[in-house]
Amino acid sequence: MSIRETNRAELSAVESELESATTDLMVAGNGLISRRLLLGLGLGGAGLSAASGALGADFSMPAWSKQPGPGPSGYGQPSRFVADIQRDPGRANPLYPGGGASRTPLHQLRGTITPNGLHFERHHAGVPEIDPAAHALFINGLVERPLVFDYESLLRYPMISRTQFLECSGNSGALFRDTAVDGTAQSINGLVSCAEWTGIPLSVLLDEAGVSPEARWVSAVGADAASMGRSIPLKKAVDDVLVALFQNGEPLRPEQGYPVRLFVPGWEGNVSVKWLTQIKLSKEPSQFRDETSKYTDTLADRSSLQFTFPMGVKSIITSPSGKMQLQTHGLYQIEGLAWSGAGSISKVEISADGGATWAEAAIDAQAGDKSLARFRLPWRWQGNSAQLISRATDNYGNIQPTRNQLLAEKGALAFYHFNAQQCWEVSSNGEVKNTYV
Amino acid sequence: MSNVISKSALAWALYFALSAPLAVAQDILGSPQLGNPVTQMDLSELDLIASKESVLPAGSGTAFQGREIYAAKCASCHGAEGLGGAARQPLVGGNMKTEEAPTRTVGSYWPHASTLFDYVRRAMPANAPKSLSNTEVYQVIAYVLYMNGLIDQYKVINAETLLTLKMPNAGGFIDMSASD
Numbered sequence: 001m002s003i004r005e006t007n008r009a010e011l012s013a014v015e016s017e018l019e020s021a022t023t024d025l026m027v028a029g030n031g032l033i034s035r036r037l038l039l040g041l042g043l044g045g046a047g048l049s050a051a052s053g054a055l056g057a058d059f060s061m062p063a064w065s066k067q068p069g070p071g072p073s074g075y076g077q078p079s080r081f082v083a084d085i086q087r088d089p090g091r092a093n094p095l096y097p098g099g100g101a102s103r104t105p106l107h108q109l110r111g112t113i114t115p116n117g118l119h120f121e122r123h124h125a126g127v128p129e130i131d132p133a134a135h136a137l138f139i140n141g142l143v144e145r146p147l148v149f150d151y152e153s154l155l156r157y158p159m160i161s162r163t164q165f166l167e168c169s170g171n172s173g174a175l176f177r178d179t180a181v182d183g184t185a186q187s188i189n190g191l192v193s194c195a196e197w198t199g200i201p202l203s204v205l206l207d208e209a210g211v212s213p214e215a216r217w218v219s220a221v222g223a224d225a226a227s228m229g230r231s232i233p234l235k236k237a238v239d240d241v242l243v244a245l246f247q248n249g250e251p252l253r254p255e256q257g258y259p260v261r262l263f264v265p266g267w268e269g270n271v272s273v274k275w276l277t278q279i280k281l282s283k284e285p286s287q288f289r290d291e292t293s294k295y296t297d298t299l300a301d302r303s304s305l306q307f308t309f310p311m312g313v314k315s316i317i318t319s320p321s322g323k324m325q326l327q328t329h330g331l332y333q334i335e336g337l338a339w340s341g342a343g344s345i346s347k348v349e350i351s352a353d354g355g356a357t358w359a360e361a362a363i364d365a366q367a368g369d370k371s372l373a374r375f376r377l378p379w380r381w382q383g384n385s386a387q388l389i390s391r392a393t394d395n396y397g398n399i400q401p402t403r404n405q406l407l408a409e410k411g412a413l414a415f416y417h418f419n420a421q422q423c424w425e426v427s428s429n430g431e432v433k434n435t436y437v
Numbered sequence: 438m439s440n441v442i443s444k445s446a447l448a449w450a451l452y453f454a455l456s457a458p459l460a461v462a463q464d465i466l467g468s469p470q471l472g473n474p475v476t477q478m479d480l481s482e483l484d485l486i487a488s489k490e491s492v493l494p495a496g497s498g499t500a501f502q503g504r505e506i507y508a509a510k511c512a513s514c515h516g517a518e519g520l521g522g523a524a525r526q527p528l529v530g531g532n533m534k535t536e537e538a539p540t541r542t543v544g545s546y547w548p549h550a551s552t553l554f555d556y557v558r559r560a561m562p563a564n565a566p567k568s569l570s571n572t573e574v575y576q577v578i579a580y581v582l583y584m585n586g587l588i589d590q591y592k593v594i595n596a597e598t599l600l601t602l603k604m605p606n607a608g609g610f611i612d613m614s615a616s617d
Contacts, residue, residue, distance in 0.1 A: 095563070146475045282490045287555075
């Protein structure tokens with residue numbers, strides 16, 4: 001995988017210019033340059049574009065400028081030149097019909113919104129094809145008035161929108177293993193995505209049903225073949241949980257829960273139950289299989305943690321990242337994504353020397369509550385090996401732990417909620433690989 | 438359906454929103470209150486939650502009765518003796534205290550017996566969920582409990598006896614929800 005094909009002659013000119021200009025702008029070891037460099041010197045764009053040699057010297061009129069293209073279409077599709085930007089659904093398992101996951105190609109996307117067709121998936125019994133006219137959402141249990149809602153009725157409720165991440169608690173779980181897996185940002189960390197979710201506050205529907213005073217938990221159940229269910233504390237349910245009907249402005253995709261799903265901000269993805277058909281109020285959790293047998297973590301002393309809902313503060317570098325190949329020496333941008341289930345990202349630091357020295361990255365504007373933040377830091381690679389690590393801090397002061405800290409806390413038997421710092425090793429020949437420090 | 442909400446109605450809503458708690462605050466969103474009343478009877482087929490609080494259905498079964506159903510509908514994935522089989526999802530065995538990397542099964546890990554009824558009824562067998570009758574579910578879960586040595590093969594499992602059955606790892610979980 002090539003990050004950038006470059007022209008060596010032009011590059012060395014840029015390099016020597018950089019060399020003299022950046023001597024006192026180095027902010028941490030092994031080539032990290034102040035995040036203000038590109039603005040301050042105004043040569044970041046020049047440095048990168050001057051080095052681009054893909055076009056060659058032939059500036060004749062291209063064919064597409066000489067004949068009309070196809071006209072408007074009903075539903076736009078990506079250019080065929082980006083057809084390789086795909087989720088990775090893997091092979092179907094006949095013993096687990098419809099089950100499995102596909103991961104977002106984080107290393108091929110920019111910005112902070114995940115396109116709907118590339119939002120990660122996790123299904124327990126496949127994607128049901130639901131006719132919205134025949135879909136019922138009912139609220140029962142400890143309520144004054146058990147109610148059923150149809151899709152048309154739900155569309156008439158006032159809705160609110162939130163741009164927030166969703167992360168599977170199994171994301172990055174491979175990094176618990178003893179040996180560092182040779183993977184990409186997608187294959188290791190791709191069970192996180194971010195979208196604008198639009199829907200009805202669950203509290204509005206709960207109010208209509210009248211929650212009994214003794215109720216403390218809400219059970220949410222989907223209409224898929226697994227009838228997947230999860231229990232959520234009522235306190236959270238009336239705080240910020242949405243009954244979501246739209247994702248990035250369009251009706252939910254089938255694999256994201258069409259026609260209606262729960263969206264539980266900041267908490268492990270599994271509780272945002274898709275294809276939502278039932279909300280049941282109770283005094284205690286329902287103890288579903290997916291909150292007892294699964295989605296629980298066993299500690300070293302063999303006790304197991306249950307209802308570990310919030311996703312911890314986390315960041316990942318998406319470029320350079322696993323299985324990429326740096327082609328030439330020179331200026332690169334270390335880029336990545338950061339998020340926290342507790343709130344917003346206040347700081348991301350980057351190290352290029354395995355954690356010995358750190359520099360603060362620039363965070364793109366609008367790093368909102370429980371949304372993805374994108375960070376960047378210029379870095380000059382001169383052909384020496386480098387160990388790239390990012391470390392996020394949220395607005396509550398939670399700091400992303402090291403892998404050793406996380407393992408010390410959770411032990412070797414844990415599988416879910418891996419949020420530790422990850423390291424990409426850049427070898428002297430430009431190969432990028434997942435590693436442990 | 439052409440009711441236009443007047444500005445004064447909104448003003449009143451705002452007044453109440455500022456002076457009253459949550460419930461009224463939501464009225465300002467103009468909840469149209471479109472839910473239709475439904476009874477638990479209406480939901481008898483759709484509400485599959487089986488827990489301490491949600492009454493389990495009528496019916497009963499023993500492991501002796503469940504043996505054949507297990508062999509026909511479960512063994513191909515979970516193994517004839519529930520040790521994992523082709524799907525590598527063991528139901529039997531494991532020990533949370535003594536194994537270095539504990540095999541987490543119904544017997545060794547699951548804290549509540551009600552989960553077994555709840556899950557099998559809603560999701561198993563994976564290729565034909567909800568194809569078992571309630572009686573068959575009681576029978577086959579009795580067989581899984583029997584394979585784990587938790588009951589004998591003639592113990593009658595029903596709504597009452599299932600909820601009184603104490604699972605070996607019942608005390609093994611720490612509820613983290615309070616710390617959120």
